[in-house]
């Protein structure tokens with residue numbers, strides 16, 4: 001039975017000023033902070049505080065405190081709306097927090113000092129091509145053209161970026177920037193601090209269970225289940241609700257439904273990425289798109305739960321269990337995953353040398369050495385010894401590497417070396433590990449328009465409902481080109497926040 005939000009007609013008065021954090025919440029939270037248990041050391045409020053909060057009416061309710069949700073909350077609050085963010089986990093950040101932090105942006109100030117020529121048109125065409133032309137061209141262009149301003153917006157909040165630009169996988173072009181702070185931490189810290197400064201209320205341990213439409217079908221709020229409480233609470237949203245619940249890489253049921261061939265694969269996504277927003281909006285007739293396009297990447301195959309992702313395709317090769325190289329390592333992720341699955345028993349080994357290790361950034365080096373100590377990655381003085389450890393034929397491995405090196409010697413510019421400065425694999429000690437495919441990114445999700453409004457199968461927007469980030473499926477198409485995931489998250493997060501705040505003016 002469809003739930004009708006009680007009292008929605010009495011809650012449609014004008015825009016109120018941003019709510020202050022309830023005192024009880026702050027006081028509870030300060031204690032948590034002092035105990036060192038509050039996520040990121042921020043003044044977040046937990047479910048217990050929320051249960052006692054009398055304020056359950058906001059202009060904007062944001063579901064999910066990852067990058068998209070926090071960006072939406074900040075921009076809505078900057079536009080004068082009262083905002084509440086509900087996060088189901090006990091800490092904020094989602095996949096954004098665990099990401100590598102790369103954002104793709106065309107920025108001559110950053111790229112030209114390195115001699116890189118780039119343009120909006122090139123970024124748009126590469127994005128569409130990588131996504132097999134399934135992305136919405138209007139949304140892609142909007143993402144690309146708004147990205148530089150969004151980077152400045154993030155910088156104004158305190159995100160500090162490295163001066164380098166990194167190659168966006170598969171594009172042959174250095175277009176990605178990333179914060180100085182490790183992984184996604186820089187974004188989450190800056191956005192959540194700014195949100196709290198603007199009076200946004202952020203509640204953790206608060207899982208949204210369903211959207212609450214009124215009799216006309218317009219979304220007027222959400223039901224939320226608080227950790228430790230039996231009954232759900234209703235939270236009213238005067239202007240609208242923004243779904244920012246992330247992807248569905250950690251949902252066995254959804255992966256099995258949309259890409260059964262990938263069921264059983266592990267994932268490097270956060271356990272929170274279970275597609276909740278898709279299911280909730282689906283109940284209101286939202287259209288889904290590109291759901292079958294689930295990206296996989298290679299990680300270390302090990303029981304030891306060691307997370308290493310060697311995203312340096314110029315400097316390593318993949319071989320199968322005969323020691324034969326079988327793919328261009330910088331192919332689009334869907335093609336690469338298919339090539340790996342086609343090998344005998346789907347087995348694949350990553351091989352590189354110590355020169356490659358030396359050229360990696362310190363964080364990746366650290367994870368490599370940690371894996372080395374844990375016997376999840378191996379290094380050996382010769383290729384023969386490495387082959388013995390990996391239990392693959394030494395002859396096959398040596399032949400693959402000699403062929404690869406001699407092609408580079410002859411200056412052959414084919415395959416990945418056409419677009420990347422490939423280096424020979426020759427400096428001992430040699431490194432290798434058995435790689436396993438992991439579900440990384442779910443490209444599909446809710447169909448949205450350029451304002452982030454969630455569309456029904458009829459093409460009409462669902463009144464009162466917006467979405468941003470990995471819960472949406474309209475931007476990337478079949479593959480998310482590296483760095484575009486976060487660019488989309490922050491661009492669409494900012495846009496939806498502004499749009500929902502503006503929606504109050506038309507009431």
Ligand SMILES: Cc1cc2nc3c(=O)[nH]c(=O)nc-3n(C[C@H](O)[C@H](O)[C@H](O)COP(=O)(O)OP(=O)(O)OC[C@H]3O[C@@H](n4cnc5c(N)ncnc54)[C@H](O)[C@@H]3O)c2cc1C
Nearest residue numbers: 064066068088094095096100102208246272469470485486
């Ligand atoms: C290991 C890894 C590395 C990556 N590196 C990069 C990179 O370098 N560059 C790049 O562009 N992309 C990268 N990505 C992809 C990128 O991280 C994601 O696309 C992006 O973080 C998604 O942001 P989001 O805000 O949409 O979702 P998330 O950051 O996942 O946030 C969603 C939030 O919603 C919450 N939530 C879910 N359901 C509910 C509910 N029912 N009620 C309340 N809260 C809920 C979740 O707990 C979570 O906190 C990476 C992904 C992974 C897994």
